[in-house]
Amino acid sequence: MATDLGAVLGAARAQGPRRARGRRADRLPRPKLSRRGRTEARFFWLFVSPWLVGFLGFLLGPMIASVYISLTEWDSFTPPVFVGLDNYVQALTGDPVFWQALWNTFYYAAISVPLGLAVGLWLANLLNKRVRGRKFFRTMIYLPTLVPLVATAMVFKMVLAPSGPLNDLLGLVGVEGPNWLLDPLWVKPALIVLSAWGAGSATVLLLSAMNGIPREFYEAAEIDGAGPFRQFWSITFPQITPIIFFNLIMGLIGAFQIFSQVYILTQGGPDNASMMVVPLLFDQAFGFYHFGYASAVAWLLFVVIIGFTALAFRTSRRWVFYETEVR
Amino acid sequence: MAAATQAPPVAPADPGVAPGRGATARTLKAFKATPVTYAVLLIVSAVFFVPLILMVSIALSSDQTSAQNAFTVIPTEFGWSNFSTVFTATGLPVGRFVLNSVIIATLSAVGQVLSSSLVGYAFARLRAPGKNVMFVVVLATMMIPAQITMIPQFLLFKELGWVNTYLPLIVPSFFSNAFNVFLVRQFVSRIPSEMDEAAQVDGLGYFGIYRRIVLPMMWPILTAIAIFTLTHAWGDFMGPLIYLNSEEMMPLALGLQYMTSTSNAMQLPPWNLVMVGSIMLTLPMIVVYYLGQKYLYEMNVSVGSAGVK
Numbered sequence: 001m002a003t004d005l006g007a008v009l010g011a012a013r014a015q016g017p018r019r020a021r022g023r024r025a026d027r028l029p030r031p032k033l034s035r036r037g038r039t040e041a042r043f044f045w046l047f048v049s050p051w052l053v054g055f056l057g058f059l060l061g062p063m064i065a066s067v068y069i070s071l072t073e074w075d076s077f078t079p080p081v082f083v084g085l086d087n088y089v090q091a092l093t094g095d096p097v098f099w100q101a102l103w104n105t106f107y108y109a110a111i112s113v114p115l116g117l118a119v120g121l122w123l124a125n126l127l128n129k130r131v132r133g134r135k136f137f138r139t140m141i142y143l144p145t146l147v148p149l150v151a152t153a154m155v156f157k158m159v160l161a162p163s164g165p166l167n168d169l170l171g172l173v174g175v176e177g178p179n180w181l182l183d184p185l186w187v188k189p190a191l192i193v194l195s196a197w198g199a200g201s202a203t204v205l206l207l208s209a210m211n212g213i214p215r216e217f218y219e220a221a222e223i224d225g226a227g228p229f230r231q232f233w234s235i236t237f238p239q240i241t242p243i244i245f246f247n248l249i250m251g252l253i254g255a256f257q258i259f260s261q262v263y264i265l266t267q268g269g270p271d272n273a274s275m276m277v278v279p280l281l282f283d284q285a286f287g288f289y290h291f292g293y294a295s296a297v298a299w300l301l302f303v304v305i306i307g308f309t310a311l312a313f314r315t316s317r318r319w320v321f322y323e324t325e326v327r
Numbered sequence: 328m329a330a331a332t333q334a335p336p337v338a339p340a341d342p343g344v345a346p347g348r349g350a351t352a353r354t355l356k357a358f359k360a361t362p363v364t365y366a367v368l369l370i371v372s373a374v375f376f377v378p379l380i381l382m383v384s385i386a387l388s389s390d391q392t393s394a395q396n397a398f399t400v401i402p403t404e405f406g407w408s409n410f411s412t413v414f415t416a417t418g419l420p421v422g423r424f425v426l427n428s429v430i431i432a433t434l435s436a437v438g439q440v441l442s443s444s445l446v447g448y449a450f451a452r453l454r455a456p457g458k459n460v461m462f463v464v465v466l467a468t469m470m471i472p473a474q475i476t477m478i479p480q481f482l483l484f485k486e487l488g489w490v491n492t493y494l495p496l497i498v499p500s501f502f503s504n505a506f507n508v509f510l511v512r513q514f515v516s517r518i519p520s521e522m523d524e525a526a527q528v529d530g531l532g533y534f535g536i537y538r539r540i541v542l543p544m545m546w547p548i549l550t551a552i553a554i555f556t557l558t559h560a561w562g563d564f565m566g567p568l569i570y571l572n573s574e575e576m577m578p579l580a581l582g583l584q585y586m587t588s589t590s591n592a593m594q595l596p597p598w599n600l601v602m603v604g605s606i607m608l609t610l611p612m613i614v615v616y617y618l619g620q621k622y623l624y625e626m627n628v629s630v631g632s633a634g635v636k
Contacts, residue, residue, distance in 0.1 A: 033456070037454070039533075040453055040454055040455065040533065041453075041454070041455035041456060043449070043453055043533040043534070044449050044453040044454070044455035044458060045455065047445050047446060047448060047449030047453065047533075047537070048445075048446050048449045048450065048461065050442040050445060050446055050501065050502050050503050051442070051446040051465070051502060051503045051505075051508055053502055054442075054499065054502025054503060054504075055464070055468065055502075057483075057502070058476065058480060058499050058502060059468055059471065059476060061479070061483075062475075062476040062478075062479035062480050062483065063471065063475060063476060063479075065479035065482075066475050066476065066478060066479050069478060069479065076482060076485070123368075123371065126364055126367060126368055127368070128358065129357075129358045129359065129360040129364055130354050130358050130359065130360050131360045131364060131365070131368065132360075136372075137368045137372055140372035140375055140376055141371065141372065141375055143375070143376075143379065143613070144375055144378065144379070146609070146612045146613050146616050147379070147609045147612070148558075148561065148562030148580060148608050148609060148612060149562055149564060150562065150564050150580040150581075150583055150584060150605075150608060151382070151583070151605035151606075151608045151609050152378075154382075154583060154587070154601055154602065154604075154605045155378045155379075155381060155382045155385075155602070155605060156378065157587075158381060158385060158398065158598070159377070159378050159381060161396070163396075165377050165378075165381060165400050168400075169374075197375065197378060200375070215355070218355045218356075218357050218358070219355060221357075222355055222356050222357070227356075228356060228357050231356075231357045232357070236357075253472075257472060257473075257474070259564075259565055260564040260565065263564075263568075263584075264564075264584055264587075278474060281474060282565075285477070285478050285481075286481075286569060291478050291482070294478055295475075295478050295479075298472075298474040298475050298477070298478065299475065301472065301474055302471075302472055302474075302475055305472060306470075
């Protein structure tokens with residue numbers, strides 16, 4: 001899911017004019033397909049049938065079912081009882097845990113996503129200099145992103161232990177580290193630390209974007225007497241805003257769907273301090289068999305994700321720079 | 328500007344050099360690496376490396392150290408035998424976990440490669456009324472989060488009697504997924520169509536063109552798709568958690584979590600063996616990534632040609 005949206009952004013953009021052209025071209029021969037054309041069309045439908053069947057059976061069908069289930073009370077053992085919007089009302093007004101999970105997820109996304117981008121940007125900018133052993137540093141920073149999430153969670157249980165390496169590190173600078181995973185105040189920051197370990201993927205993407213910036217810009221800036229800081233903000237940053245934007249959208253969607261880390265490390269505890277929307281949904285559905293309520297939560301999550309994505313797109317006009325628009 | 332996916336593109340060798348050959352080449356100010364640059368990079372690399380080395384250190388520590396939770400970041404014990412005892416000492420079928428992971432990941436990859444190559448080819452090459460509308464639908468489906476369909480899908484598979492089998496984790500792969508279809512379509516669109524036209528003149532049918540002409544040229548993107556599906560299925564936790572409940576069926580990712588949760592409050596999980604399992608979960612991913620790096624780059628180009636900037 002995470003990769004998907006970014007491609008859609010681009011594809012939708014690319015699709016626009018092409019579709020318009022296609023429509024015009026289609027119009028002329030449309031009324032009657034030749035025999036050849038009919039065979040070709042038949043083969044088209046035959047070839048896309050795997051997707052079509054999957055779309056109807058695993059996506060469209062379940063989506064419609066999900067809307068209906070969200071309007072019922074259903075444990076899958078007894079027949080569903082239609083309750084209208086009760087589940088939504090219950091989530092929004094009657095269930096403090098839902099609001100807490102939403103707030104926690106928001107807290108997590110609001111810090112982990114910008115933090116990941118900032119660290120990625122910072123490291124990419126360092127690696128973009130003429131460093132000896134760049135390949136080595138890049139590998140070291142990228143390696144953590146190859147570790148499956150379950151293994152990451154396992155090792156972070158140890159990293160975040162009261163006498164673990166993170167607190168040892170904090171001890172070096174004279175700070176007494178908290179009991180990360182058991183302290184309601186620190187459990188969300190702990191999950192954010194875990195997410196920051198994956199900053200390598202943003203780093204590598206941003207680095208490759210930085211490599212594509214023409215050298216002439218920097219030469220000109222140097223002649224004009226701009227310092228490194230000024231050059232970063234006036235050349236590097238605007239040139240890579242599309243990649244930053246892409247990472248922002250992907251990161252937001254991923255962060256709102258956080259599940260495995262929470263499930264393995266904290267189970268939402270202590271005291272729901274790390275309960276997030278998807279773990280809540282999972283518990284409701286597969287722990288308590290409240291399928292109706294869980295489906296309503298899924299749709300509410302969808303609305304939240306779409307809302308934040310739309311918001312990001314809206315602001316993007318102000319800060320994301322596409323070179324082709326200038327030409 | 329090339330596009331962005333999870334795949335890290337390969338960086339060109341030497342940025343920051345002003346144009347000019349040999350002696351006239353010089354480093355621009357913005358690209359000068361100072362000792363501070365090196366210091367920061369070294370510290371960051373070390374910090375990023377700590378969890379990895381800790382994983383290895385714990386995996387090599389003795390049962391006693393493990394029981395006391397007395398781990399060190401730098402390995403001091405070297406109990407390589409943990410790598411064999413993990414299969415017997417936990418009372419869990421760890422070998423089976425690995426086998427299950429291999430089966431699920433491999434069959435998912437096979438399914439995705441087969442189905443998305445067919446569907447992507449059709450979208451790239453064949454003409455039919457309604458095709459463009461269909462493609463927009465394909466793109467639109469990428470926006471639907473998995474949580475929406477998760478519950479009805481579970482109920483459907485439960486109805487089919489597929490719970491606690493591999494089927495719910497594998498079968499959907501054989502119906503392709505929108506992103507992979509999109510990748511194949513972009514890739515095939517960039518292959519000149521003269522060859523298929525010539526083959527058509529020679530009397531080859533649409534399936535023959537797909538099978539003999541286009542499929543052999545698609546393998547770079549299909550390799551990328553295989554790698555992505557493989558890594559995704561290998562690391563997937565939520566799917567197996569929903570569908571599998573007997574130890575015999577669990578893949579390694581779920582089995583590891585099971586290993587830590589089955590021990591009661593009186594005894595700690597066997598952390599050294601859990602970390603051996605974590606290494607077994609991680610190493611194949613590093614190997615696959617290393618071998619497949621250049622194909623992942625291919626994928627970037629494919630997406631890039633769609634206009635993702």
